[in-house]
Amino acid sequence: MAITISEQISQGLADRIVSGAIRPGEKLEEQVIANEFDVSRTPVRDALRQLAATGLVEIRPHKGVTVTDIGEDRLHDMFEAMGELEALCAKLSAQRMNAVERKKIELIHRESAEYAEASDEPAYADANERFHDAIYVGAHNASLKSITEGFRRRLAPFRAKIFFQISNRILSSYSEHELILEAILAADRERAYEAMRNHIAASSLNVIDYMMAARTGSDVKEKTDRAAEALTAANN
Amino acid sequence: MAITISEQISQGLADRIVSGAIRPGEKLEEQVIANEFDVSRTPVRDALRQLAATGLVEIRPHKGVTVTDIGEDRLHDMFEAMGELEALCAKLSAQRMNAVERKKIELIHRESAEYAEASDEPAYADANERFHDAIYVGAHNASLKSITEGFRRRLAPFRAKIFFQISNRILSSYSEHELILEAILAADRERAYEAMRNHIAASSLNVIDYMMAARTGSDVKEKTDRAAEALTAANN
DNA sequence: TTTCTTTATTTAGTATACATAATTCTCTAT
DNA sequence: ATAGAGAATTATGTATACTAAATAAAGAAA
Numbered sequence: 001m002a003i004t005i006s007e008q009i010s011q012g013l014a015d016r017i018v019s020g021a022i023r024p025g026e027k028l029e030e031q032v033i034a035n036e037f038d039v040s041r042t043p044v045r046d047a048l049r050q051l052a053a054t055g056l057v058e059i060r061p062h063k064g065v066t067v068t069d070i071g072e073d074r075l076h077d078m079f080e081a082m083g084e085l086e087a088l089c090a091k092l093s094a095q096r097m098n099a100v101e102r103k104k105i106e107l108i109h110r111e112s113a114e115y116a117e118a119s120d121e122p123a124y125a126d127a128n129e130r131f132h133d134a135i136y137v138g139a140h141n142a143s144l145k146s147i148t149e150g151f152r153r154r155l156a157p158f159r160a161k162i163f164f165q166i167s168n169r170i171l172s173s174y175s176e177h178e179l180i181l182e183a184i185l186a187a188d189r190e191r192a193y194e195a196m197r198n199h200i201a202a203s204s205l206n207v208i209d210y211m212m213a214a215r216t217g218s219d220v221k222e223k224t225d226r227a228a229e230a231l232t233a234a235n236n
Numbered sequence: 237m238a239i240t241i242s243e244q245i246s247q248g249l250a251d252r253i254v255s256g257a258i259r260p261g262e263k264l265e266e267q268v269i270a271n272e273f274d275v276s277r278t279p280v281r282d283a284l285r286q287l288a289a290t291g292l293v294e295i296r297p298h299k300g301v302t303v304t305d306i307g308e309d310r311l312h313d314m315f316e317a318m319g320e321l322e323a324l325c326a327k328l329s330a331q332r333m334n335a336v337e338r339k340k341i342e343l344i345h346r347e348s349a350e351y352a353e354a355s356d357e358p359a360y361a362d363a364n365e366r367f368h369d370a371i372y373v374g375a376h377n378a379s380l381k382s383i384t385e386g387f388r389r390r391l392a393p394f395r396a397k398i399f400f401q402i403s404n405r406i407l408s409s410y411s412e413h414e415l416i417l418e419a420i421l422a423a424d425r426e427r428a429y430e431a432m433r434n435h436i437a438a439s440s441l442n443v444i445d446y447m448m449a450a451r452t453g454s455d456v457k458e459k460t461d462r463a464a465e466a467l468t469a470a471n472n
Numbered sequence: 473t474t475t476c477t478t479t480a481t482t483t484a485g486t487a488t489a490c491a492t493a494a495t496t497c498t499c500t501a502t
Numbered sequence: 503a504t505a506g507a508g509a510a511t512t513a514t515g516t517a518t519a520c521t522a523a524a525t526a527a528a529g530a531a532a
Contacts, residue, residue: 004297004485029513040487041514049282053289061240062493062514074378081379084324142310143317147383240515266484276517281484298484298523 006046009037013047017056017067018156024069028057055154072208075158079204082155083197085148086132090196093138094184102185105134109181116174124170131177135196138184158207169206176202242282245273249283253292253303254392260305264293291390311394311444318391319436321384322368326432329374330420338421341370345417352410360406367413371432374420394443405442412438 013033016022028048030041037044048065051057057065070078097105112127114120132152136145176199183191249269252258264284266277273280284301287293293301306314333341348363350356368388372381412435419427 006485007297031513042486042488045514046281046285046485049285050289053286061243064494064514077377077379080377081383084380088320088324141313141316143313144320147317147387151383242515265482277484278516278518282515300484300524 004043005039006043006050009033009039009043010047010050012037013051014054014056017051022067024067026067028065028067030065054150070158075208076204078151078155079200079208082148082151083200083204085144085151086135086200087193087196089135089139089144089148090180090184091189091193092141092144093135094187094189094192096140097138097184101134101138105131105138106181106185108134109177112174112177116170119170121170124173128173128177135180135184155207159203172202173199240279241275242279242286245269245275245279245283246286248273249287250290250292253287258303260303262303264301264303266301290386306394308444312440314387314391315436315440315444318384318387319433319440321380321387322371322436323429323432325371325375325380325384326416326420327425327429328377328380329371330423330425330428332376333374333420337370337374341367341374342417342421344370345413348410348413352406355406357406360409364409364413371416371420391443408438409435 013022013028022028030044030048033047034041034044048057048059052059052065056068058068059065093101108127108130112124112131115124115127136148139145176195179195180192180199183195249258249264258264266280266284269283270277270280284293284295288295288301292304294304295301329337344363344366348360348367351360351363372384375381412431415431416428416435419431
């Protein structure tokens with residue numbers, strides 16, 4: 001697949017926004033970016049348009065491009081919507097997955113068990129992605145898959161790599177997946193829906209707290225750990 | 237609000253795609269469009285990027301831009317997803333609308349009654365938009381509102397103006413709205429959800445048939461009328 | 473005649489140059 | 503000294519020119 005330069009730039013900028021290297025509200029000047037990537041302004045403009053489409057940046061005519069500043073309540077909204085979309089996928093998957101698809105997601109889940117036990121964060125994060133992907137596919141609705149994936153991409157900035165480093169988050173994630181998988185294999189639509197909704201809600205607690213901590217520049221690890229404790233307490 | 241040229245072009249092209257002047261699969265050449273709008277290729281490229289973001293066109297590197305060709309099964313997917321999103325909005329509206337919002341949607345619905353009786357298609361279509369908008373707002377989730385509106389825009393090409401000209405479609409639409417409204421005012425989440433899902437499903441039947449007819453160039457009015465009859469039969 | 477290769481043409485991708493709008497800075501007047 | 507108006511600067515929007523890639527066409531070989 002012949003990757004165009006503007007796409008590379010778009011990708012590069014997205015990574016830097018995701019990693020927090022570029023902060024919300026910050027202005028992105030075309031010429032500066034062009035210099036850094038050693039290209040002209042033209043592909044940079046293309047890239048910024050693409051980012052604007054994903055909502056990562058905002059363009060105002062003659063006023064330039066700024067990284068979208070998403071407040072806490074807006075983030076709540078996003079996770080609620082994300083939760084509903086994923087839960088819908090889970091519901092449809094419970095109803096529509098064929099035997100092969102059911103076997104596949106089961107294998108992914110079993111595989112992730114090893115990573116969870118070994119506390120292998122990168123491997124678990126990868127398996128996690130595949131688990132959710134399998135559910136998008138299993139819903140057998142290309143449009144739904146597309147918008148849910150889009151939302152996931154949009155939320156990626158706030159689901160940074162540190163996420164699974166939070167105390168116990170891997171283990172609780174794994175047990176939540178277990179419930180989702182059981183419901184899907186049992187073709188229990190409503191249980192799958194509820195299990196997924198709960199899973200995303202649990203995630204969002206951590207993520208929102210992490211994100212707000214990063215925003216204010218306070219100690220991320222400390223805050224997320226406290227959030228994890230609160231979550232564990234709430235689950236008991 | 238200072239509207240930029242690329243936005244005007246984007247708007248103009250969108251209108252033409254929506255109206256069917258430009259057909260699915262058709263290729264959009266930058267220079268041709270630039271000539272028609274009497275501008276250079278630069279703002280045209282901007283415009284095409286924006287359209288690609290909404291899914292109306294597809295861009296493949298070095299292969300140009302084509303109007304997204306949506307097949308019948310893909311259209312089914314889209315309407316199913318749309319139905320779920322709108323139904324979710326209705327569910328949340330039943331739960332979260334405040335007194336003012338409930339009063340407002342009730343008034344919109346009462347107003348639309350007049351248009352339905354008078355068979356005033358344009359007025360009913362407008363009131364219909366406002367009815368659905370009220371439900372998006374009432375869900376109190378900006379993200380959900382945003383993606384649902386986006387989907388509605390994306391489906392606009394297939395919800396052409398002829399829609400409400402279909403025999404009895406206005407009347408059945410009105411009675412479906414009645415059920416949705418009742419459920420919302422009664423704060424009955426599940427009933428609101430089901431009523432909206434049914435409403436969108438009913439719409440989609442007509443639209444999909446209309447769209448496929450337009451695609452093949454056969455007599456649209458005839459086909460949609462037959463679809464309406466089938467729908468009426470199914471409802472009894 | 474048909475097929476493969478090479479060349480030519482067309483069109484998208486990128487760079488540079490110019491125009492216009494917005495911001496900032498300075499100078500003047502109160 | 504401060505506030506406002508105007509000029510200068512900066513950055514975005516647009517146009518033109520150039521490069522590279524993909525497709526079409528033409529010619530040569532089987």
